[in-house]
Amino acid sequence: MDIKFCSKCGATTNWRLPTGDSRHRFVCDTCNFIHYQNPNIVAGCIVYQEDSVLLCKRAIEPRLGFWTLPAGFMENGETTRQAAERETFEETGAKITSDQLFAITNTPQVNHVNIFYLAKLKNNNFHPTDESSEVKLFKKNDIPFEEIAFHTVKAVLENFFRDLKAEKFGMHQIDF
Ligand SMILES: [Zn+2]
Known part of the structure; x- marks a missing residue:
C-alpha cells in the first residue's frame, strides 16, 4: 500500500x-x-460441537454473503487468543471456551497471517450480528464448500474435518 x-x-x-x-x-x-x-494478523476460532462447526454468513465486505469461520484483525494490546475469542463473540454472539492452537495460515501474496484456535460453545446461544447475517452449526456434509469466503478458511476446515475423523487434533501450518 x-x-x-x-x-x-x-x-x-x-x-x-x-x-x-x-x-x-x-x-x-x-x-x-x-x-x-508488516503483515496483518487475523485471529479466529473453529467452534465445534460434536461433528458440527459454527460458521457465519458475512454481512460485510469483502465476500459479503459467503460463509466463513469467525475471525478478524487482531488489535494492539491483545493476545492472539484474546483476539480470536473477541472476534468470535462479535461475529456470532457465542460465549466460548478456546482450546488448543489448531492452524496458522500464511498468505504472503496479500501479507496476511491467520491464526485459528479450536473452541467449544459454553451454551447454545449464538445469533446473527452486525457482521453476520446468519450463524449456524454445520455438519461436514452440509457445509457449502463452494460458498466459503476465503481459500484459507476452506483449507483450515478440510484439516479440521480430517483430524476430527482421525480423533486427533494436530497443529497445522498451511502456506499459500
Ligand atoms: Zn515526517
Whole structure:
C-alpha cells in the first residue's frame, strides 16, 4: 500500500532504501520517519460441537454473503487468543471456551497471517450480528464448500474435518 504522506509530520514521503536497510520503505526526509509495513494478523476460532462447526454468513465486505469461520484483525494490546475469542463473540454472539492452537495460515501474496484456535460453545446461544447475517452449526456434509469466503478458511476446515475423523487434533501450518 502506498503511503504518500508522512504519518508523523504530513510531508510527502519518498520510496527509497533507508540507510542500513535491505528493503525499500516509504521514508519521510523531513522528519526522518520510516513507515514500516508488516503483515496483518487475523485471529479466529473453529467452534465445534460434536461433528458440527459454527460458521457465519458475512454481512460485510469483502465476500459479503459467503460463509466463513469467525475471525478478524487482531488489535494492539491483545493476545492472539484474546483476539480470536473477541472476534468470535462479535461475529456470532457465542460465549466460548478456546482450546488448543489448531492452524496458522500464511498468505504472503496479500501479507496476511491467520491464526485459528479450536473452541467449544459454553451454551447454545449464538445469533446473527452486525457482521453476520446468519450463524449456524454445520455438519461436514452440509457445509457449502463452494460458498466459503476465503481459500484459507476452506483449507483450515478440510484439516479440521480430517483430524476430527482421525480423533486427533494436530497443529497445522498451511502456506499459500
Ligand atoms: Zn515526517
